[in-house]
Amino acid sequence: MSAGEGVQHIFWRIELMAGLAGNRLFSLCVAVCAMTGHGAHAFTVLKYYSPHNRERPVRAGTDYIILHTTEAPDSSSLRKLRDNGEAHYCVDSSGNVYALVENNRVAFHAGRSMWNGRTELDSCSIGIEVCGYHDRDITPAQYASLRELLARLKAAYRIPDERVLTHSMVAYATANRWHKRPHRGRKRCGMIFAMPSVRRRLGLAGRPLYDPDVRAGRLDVGDAYLARVLYGSGVEQQYAIADIRQAASGSVIGPGKSAWTIAGPKYNSAEVLYVFPNGDEYRGNQIRNWSAIPPGTRVVFAESQMENLEESARLAGFDGRSAADLAGDQWQLPSTIYIFPSGRVCRGSELSASEGARLPDGTRVLPGYVFGGRVAPGRSAFDAAGRRWNWPSTIYRLPDGRIVGGNQLSEKAIPAGSLIFFPE
Numbered sequence: 304m305s306a307g308e309g310v311q312h313i314f315w316r317i318e319l320m321a322g323l324a325g326n327r328l329f330s331l332c333v334a335v336c337a338m339t340g341h342g343a344h345a346f347t348v349l350k351y352y353s354p355h356n357r358e359r360p361v362r363a364g365t366d367y368i369i370l371h372t373t374e375a376p377d378s379s380s381l382r383k384l385r386d387n388g389e390a391h392y393c394v395d396s397s398g399n400v401y402a403l404v405e406n407n408r409v410a411f412h413a414g415r416s417m418w419n420g421r422t423e424l425d426s427c428s429i430g431i432e433v434c435g436y437h438d439r440d441i442t443p444a445q446y447a448s449l450r451e452l453l454a455r456l457k458a459a460y461r462i463p464d465e466r467v468l469t470h471s472m473v474a475y476a477t478a479n480r481w482h483k484r485p486h487r488g489r490k491r492c493g494m495i496f497a498m499p500s501v502r503r504r505l506g507l508a509g510r511p512l513y514d515p516d517v518r519a520g521r522l523d524v525g526d527a528y529l530a531r532v533l534y535g536s537g538v539e540q541q542y543a544i545a546d547i548r549q550a551a552s553g554s555v556i557g558p559g560k561s562a563w564t565i566a567g568p569k570y571n572s573a574e575v576l577y578v579f580p581n582g583d584e585y586r587g588n589q590i591r592n593w594s595a596i597p598p599g600t601r602v603v604f605a606e607s608q609m610e611n612l613e614e615s616a617r618l619a620g621f622d623g624r625s626a627a628d629l630a631g632d633q634w635q636l637p638s639t640i641y642i643f644p645s646g647r648v649c650r651g652s653e654l655s656a657s658e659g660a661r662l663p664d665g666t667r668v669l670p671g672y673v674f675g676g677r678v679a680p681g682r683s684a685f686d687a688a689g690r691r692w693n694w695p696s697t698i699y700r701l702p703d704g705r706i707v708g709g710n711q712l713s714e715k716a717i718p719a720g721s722l723i724f725f726p727e
């Protein structure tokens with residue numbers, strides 16, 4: 304098959320997948336232009352927009368490009384990213400570039416994020432997902448496509464190389480029982496794109512040399528290995544990546560080696576995969592009876608791509624017992640919200656010491672949130688939360704007690720009496 308036929312073949316496939324019969328003429332035109340332009344090396348962006356594209360607000364500005372790794376194979380990555388509108392672009396392992404959300408609209412890719420004091424980076428950045436893994440090199444075809452895509456976006460938005468960041472640079476977590484303060488290290492996503500050797504191949508001469516939020520005291524370092532990969536000297540980076548790869552290769556549970564000693568604080572999170580001797584696989588957050596894990600179970604560290612609702616809405620009786628277990632040093636702040644099983648809502652500043660010492664099981668704790676009141680007849684979710692009503696970071700407690708993210712709801716289906724919370 305010639306290169307030209309290859310391009311055309313891809314377009315037919317995309318049209319079939321997306322059902323874009325009405326756009327066929329336009330697509331063919333783009334394909335022909337690509338074929339006649341630069342031959343086999345033509346750079347083509349395949350339009351494969353998310354069903355959510357049109358409902359996404361237009362961004363006020365674009366100051367950063369944020370690079371991600373999907374931590375999953377091509378097909379499942381692309382489908383999930385498109386379904387949820389979780390990136391502007393996806394670059395698959397063959398170097399195909401798919402546009403999922405229009406450049407000027409918001410895509411939900413950064414989650415809880417901060418850079419240089421600025422938060423919610425979805426509202427000021429373009430997100431690119433690269434099919435691959437945070438600690439592995441990408442393919443030559445991906446290098447070629449990503450380099451070209453970055454060159455175009457950097458030029459269009461006048462973004463210097465130092466503002467091409469990785470998700471792991473900007474993601475942060477609120478305080479919890481292991482880290483008493485808000486901290487970096489919530490994700491290792493896209494970590495490989497901090498390596499100078501990788502950046503050079505992508506046409507990026509500069510890089511951030513330190514973490515501005517750690518330096519300013521806004522955040523602690525929560526993952527020392529990650530910090531060394533992102534900002535260490537060349538040798539430190541190589542050693543830290545080697546350590547991370549070794550940990551990812553897995554350890555086996557046996558005498559003297561428990562889930563805790565192998566996986567540490569993340570033992571019960573979705574990022575840790577337990578492969579039982581019989582081949583069954585469970586993520587840490589799916590396991591309830593920790594004493595029933597058979598010896599010989601392999602522990603594998605998988606970088607979760609999920610923006611985890613459970614991390615935003617911690618659960619008393621599961622994530623800890625006391626307010627300090629659940630929210631660290633932030634437990635008495637007005638921005639730490641408590642939702643009791645009865646439906647009562649209070650701020651950390653309103654919580655008594657005795658209440659905080661032992662929360663009722665089932666209490667939800669939302670660090671870094673504002674209570675936006677109730678949805679009622681004549682007061683819609685949009686009235687309460689504004690245009691962020693359907694963002695994944697906006698959290699609802701439905702009258703039946705369920706906790707759901709805004710992206711999981713349609714506006715008309717939100718029952719009256721639902722409580723609404725959004726990041727401060």
Ligand SMILES: [Zn+2]
Nearest residue numbers: 371372470492
């Ligand atoms: Zn990411």
